[in-house]
Amino acid sequence: MNKYLYKNKSSLLKLKRAFNSFFKIEITKYPTEQLSRRIALLHYHKIDVILDVGANIGQYGAEMRNIGFEGDIFSFEPMTKAFQLLEKTASKDPKWNVLQFSLGEIDGQTNINISKNSVSSSLLDQLPQLTESAPEAVFLEKEMIQIRKLDTIFETLNINNKKIYLKIDTQGYEEMVLQGAENCLKNIIGIQIEMAFEPSYKGSLTYHEMKSKLKTLGFQLHAIENGFFDKKTGKQLEVDGIFFR
Numbered sequence: 704m705n706k707y708l709y710k711n712k713s714s715l716l717k718l719k720r721a722f723n724s725f726f727k728i729e730i731t732k733y734p735t736e737q738l739s740r741r742i743a744l745l746h747y748h749k750i751d752v753i754l755d756v757g758a759n760i761g762q763y764g765a766e767m768r769n770i771g772f773e774g775d776i777f778s779f780e781p782m783t784k785a786f787q788l789l790e791k792t793a794s795k796d797p798k799w800n801v802l803q804f805s806l807g808e809i810d811g812q813t814n815i816n817i818s819k820n821s822v823s824s825s826l827l828d829q830l831p832q833l834t835e836s837a838p839e840a841v842f843l844e845k846e847m848i849q850i851r852k853l854d855t856i857f858e859t860l861n862i863n864n865k866k867i868y869l870k871i872d873t874q875g876y877e878e879m880v881l882q883g884a885e886n887c888l889k890n891i892i893g894i895q896i897e898m899a900f901e902p903s904y905k906g907s908l909t910y911h912e913m914k915s916k917l918k919t920l921g922f923q924l925h926a927i928e929n930g931f932f933d934k935k936t937g938k939q940l941e942v943d944g945i946f947f948r
Contacts, residue, residue, distance in 0.1 A: 734770045737928050741895075741945065742770045744925060748892055748947055750774065750868040754853075756806050756880055757872040759785050759822055761792035764799055774798065777860060781805040781848035785821055802856075804849035805873070808882040813850050816842040825874035825904050826850075833903035836933035836940065840903075852883030857890070868893040872943075875904030877913065881920070894922055894946045897930065901940050914944065922946035 734742070751774035755763050758778035767776065776799045780786045786803045793799040805815070805826065818824045823833065823840035834841050869884075869891050871877045877896050881888070894917065898910040908916065914924060923946060930941035 738766070738770050740926055741928070742772065744893070744945060744947070745772060745868060748868075749866045750893060752862050752865040752867045753777070754867060754869045754891075755779065756853075756870060757874070758789050758801070760788035761801075763870060763872070765792060768796070768799075775862070775865075776800065777802065777862075779804060779806050781815060781850070782817060782821070782824060782846055785824075804851050805876075806853050806880045806883060807850045807873075807876060808852065808879040810851050810855050811849075812847055814845045815848050817844050817846055819843050823874060823903075825876060826879075827875045827904035827906055830903055830905060832901060832940075836935065837931070853880065854884055854886045857884075857887040863890065865890075867891045868895065870895040872897045875899070875902065875907030878908050878916070881916070888920060892948055894944075895928075896944055896946070897941055898944045899941045903931075903940065910942070910944075917944075917946050921948055923948075 753764075753767060753772065753774065753776045755776055755778040758764060758780040761778060764776045764778050776793075778789060778793065778799065778801045780789050780801065781804050786801070790801050793801050805813075807813075807826070813826060815824055815826050816828070818840050820837075820839040823837065829840070829842060867890055871880050871894065873880055874897075884891075896913065896917070898913045899907060900910050902909060917924075924944055925947050926945040928943040928945065930939075930943050932939045
């Protein structure tokens with residue numbers, strides 16, 4: 704390497720470290736390598752529709768827009784307060800559609816457990832390790848919500864002949880979302896799904912069980928993204944798996 708370039712790079716690194724130390728923040732490259740890989744996978748597979756199941760207030764959809772995804776997004780969020788914020792976030796984006804119901808294995812109504820931090824809310828009951836590693840995930844109340852099978856509503860989305868990517872982040876309810884998509888799953892090319900090394904919710908599948916299930920459905924694991932970990936011990940508890948046909 705050129706001596707001047709090496710010296711210049713070294714000086715910039717020292718400046719970055721000093722800045723980080725003084726302001727107690729970390730400057731990082733954006734998009735990260737993890738996000739760059741995700742968008743590369745979507746480009747390679749020509750994805751033009753994302754089904755964002757478990758959208759909460761729109762974090763995932765906004766992230767996908769920030770890293771350059773320009774296709775249609777359909778975000779599903781059943782909780783009233785979270786949906787209101789999601790609707791506001793997506794309101795100025797004509798290709799971002801929001802729907803106020805959950806996806807699962809039935810059509811009807813059910814109760815969801817709402818957590819203190821909102822993002823840990825689930826249709827399933829918690830296991831002790833969740834609140835031990837994340838006290839803010841404790842359930843505070845319940846809400847009656849609408850739930851639909853993806854099979855039931857798929858035709859209404861008008862996305863036939865599209866390259867579809869299904870993102871599922873439903874706090875342990877991922878298997879039930881897949882059960883409700885048995886017929887339309889043949890139209891889906893990619894799946895991004897939360898997978899637990901140690902389940903946080905009663906009845907949810909483990910990482911290996913979910914990987915095996917998706918393999919039987921014709922999907923192969925292409926990438927793993929970092930997820931929830933115990934902040935006390937550093938132990939990894941969940942990751943996101945990205946699968947393609």
